[in-house]
Amino acid sequence: MNQKANENVERVAQFIVKPQTPIRPYICSTLNDFQEERNFLATNIFPQLNELCNSRGTYFKPVDLRWSVLKAQKSLPANLYRQGCCLLSQQLKLCLDYVNSCFPFFICMLGQTYGDFFPDHSPFMFSKAKDLSNLSKAEQNLYVAAKNGYPWVLETPNCSLTEFEIIQAAFRNQSQFQYFYFRTRTTLLKILSGEEEESLSSGALVNEEEKLKIGRLKAKIISKGLPIRFYKDLQELGELVFKDWSFVIEKLNPITLMIKNIDYRHSLECFYHEEFIEKCKQAFVSSKESNRIFEILEQFVLKDEGLDLKNAAADSNLVSVLRINSLPAFKSILLLSGERGCGKSTLIANFVNYFKNKYPSIWIIPHFVGSTCESSDIVSVIHYFITELQHKNHSNR
Template sequence: MELQEDNRGAYPTLIQIAPLQPYLCSVPDDLPQEKEYLRSHIFPQLDTLCQTRGTCFRALDLQWSDGEMGAEEEGEGHDHHSVHNHRPVSSQRLKVSLDLISCSPFFLCLLGHRYGQWRSEGSPPLPASGARYEGPSDVERNLHLASKSGYPWVLQGRNQTCSLTELEIAQAVRVKDPRGALFFYFRDYSFQEGEGEAPDERQRALLLKVWTSQTEYERRRMRELKTWIVDRCLPVRFFRNVEELGDLVKRDWSCIIEQLYRLDAQSEHSGQFSFEGNSGEPEKSILLLCGPRGCGKTSLVAWWLQVFCKKNLGLLVIPHFPGLSLSTTDVRTMLRQCISLLRQAHYGLQAEWSERVEERVEPRPICQVVQDFLVASALGPCVLVLDGLDQLTGTLGLSAQQVKELQWLPDALPTWCKLIVTATSTDLPYKSLTCRKDVQVLNCPSLSDAVTRQNVLLRHLALPCKEVPGPMLQSIMGKKLGLLPMFLAILGNDLREEEEEEELMEEYLEVDSIPELWAKVIKRWINDYSWASETRPKRRKRVPPPTAPKTELRGWVWDTLCLIHLSYSGLRAEEVPSLLEEFGYHGAWRVLPLNWALFRSAAGPWVQERPGGQLTFTHQSLSQAVELLLWSE
């Protein structure tokens, strides 16, 4: 396919933009008013600004406090928060924080006068990460678990006596990405009474009480930490009240949003493109990328989208990924979205009115919707990308069989409209497409090279410093499913516990399909992180024996997966806690922010936010596995 430039105007490239998710770092129970002001006033304004650019702003905020740690350790009612391998949630706070910082190139840190929890310099050295350790201190358990979970540097030298907050800052500096941003905001406690602003007496008394309760060691370590940050020329801002903090955060992160999501980026290239074949023959309109499930079709399409859209900013590209939510599987909804975007690209935003009117009237016959799509696709050059053709289901006027037979697809597409689709060779849509004369078939190459497959597995390891034993690596590579990148990615992300990894791999390598593997992973998530609302959780064994009863599909993790799968237009992360409360997870059974963060850390790349902030499964195979488990109940 050769692209030739034409000068008829520019159309926007419609590519999904990742949400802006800075990690919010602070000492627990310090600066509570400042953090609440950011959550209630500033972050919503930044989110509104992001929405005008097709994305969202979501601060990664654990909202943890020292009081909750103590309540968890002492209170009987919070025993359900210790379900993960018998560990209290408080001992996993540092590990989860470092995971989130590693995943996000954006970091927002608030520092006041408190240093946080730490071990004194006179404490004996902690044992190596490979040894078993159950120390009496919550900080020691956090350090040991973080070291065991892929961050061994936290036990090296002076790091053992750093506060948990300082270790979070160190991790942010260690993994600093040039494409990201780090901002530090220091509370200025000096009272400038001569400037007309009298200090609040209650605030003065509170600060005096805190400062007198601090040790000289704590004050010194806090001074050293702030000096260390300044000496590295990291962006530091000083504020005296919540209003100043809000102005500084809003200004800094508005600039980041302007740089990342520029409104004028779409008009940098005014080129238009037409398609011509190399040999003068008529070029085929549809490219079919086929291969078995999990072979990497989605990754290949996503990579192509990024490269193609950067090189051809003037060409309209509309990607659609069926199976990520219920609304994406409806062919009528997909066609209407394409029609709306095509009309907007040609006529401007005023074309939106037709969509709004259509939602309020009786649905039009599917044949008319197809005709409207055909007319809209002829307005100008465009590329439509449909990843997962077999995921489309029946709609009003067409049965599922008719949809898979592609009775909704026009017999011939306009000359300037190109369609790229992916499907598996065993599905009905593949057979229907290969009967057409305007389809070019491209088989997705398989990973036959053992070194390449090992690199795929190692790249998806959840633990940064993890080493896979040689015998285990050979067993994985010798498996027939080991030829599929999806299989390797799932295994790599789920290798987290050294004590149980050998037995776990034996169980995982017994599966014969990707959905069967997902079923075992989902049940592991339920066992490790979940509890039911009406009964106390049961202590689980590492790996149940073959004769053990099947894991029950119940608990808040399973309920959350079902909510994400069944939500028609998507579900935001902040909506999950309120829905879980409706299901009975309140009071002693409430899901704390750190419980949610533990699950999100385990789910890793498979449960993410879309540009609009809605939670979604990033691969169709996970959605299919949840669907199969729902039907099995």
């Protein structure tokens, strides 16, 4: 085989094996007046972008929190009401967490409204409060966010949730994959000056301070040179979003080589399992108990592989553990049981990562039931393992 043919084979192998970049933009806007846009994009545009991603071996999955549907109603049972209040008090912190997890992707829609905020004349005195419940909802959000990694929110406590999200995504970080869509039928000069746009379909009334704030926010976005699009209706918004994010998909996941029989479905399934492991790694906190379980699992895997177990048990208390939890000599299936939500999947996902790093020569095919829609279908599971074995067999030749 000549050198050019070898290069082509190598490119094919990289295209099949190398994970493509998933596109997960955070959706930012004031909520009550942008539900129609969010619904339209989720129903008509995002599925098209996801299909485009699927053809590249990845996926498009925006994060749309829609906090407006979350309300802590007193008619709920006491425990659910308390949980709802607790979640609402962490709204700002959780939104900023998701902005970070979705970085560098960000979609922002702005219109005439600014969102809830502290009036400029309102004093912010949470530092003297002894009980969080004595603070207002806005004060609770600022307090929780400031104490959990976002102290900068106290520098501008009069911002709305929407502006906080924009600051975190576009002003405290920089990315070329952020797009801002302004709903307007006015000129750019009116937007910059903060003058009133045409009234919203919802008929929302905006006071003068809010109009001034949304005008200043738009001017700040424009002054920074961030990519801005203006739209008049849903159809125009859809066309702009599809064009912008098709460009992002092409830039990050270009089709540089088209060959027959590439299994895109399998490639996509692999990415979901890999992402599941990554998410579990972020939530995992190592402990003495988890290390002991890792040792047991390591001993079991190596035993099933027929390898020397002495090295695996060296410098550990595994022997004493196995005296209590002895492993059967002829079994190749290990059952890890526990209550739902206790962290079994997270533990196994982190063990897979630990074992791969420690024994790179041993090949593992991780598969997590429930991580994808098809992961519990027996035909899909068989297809997944057969395809992995085929790829492994070809790569060894």
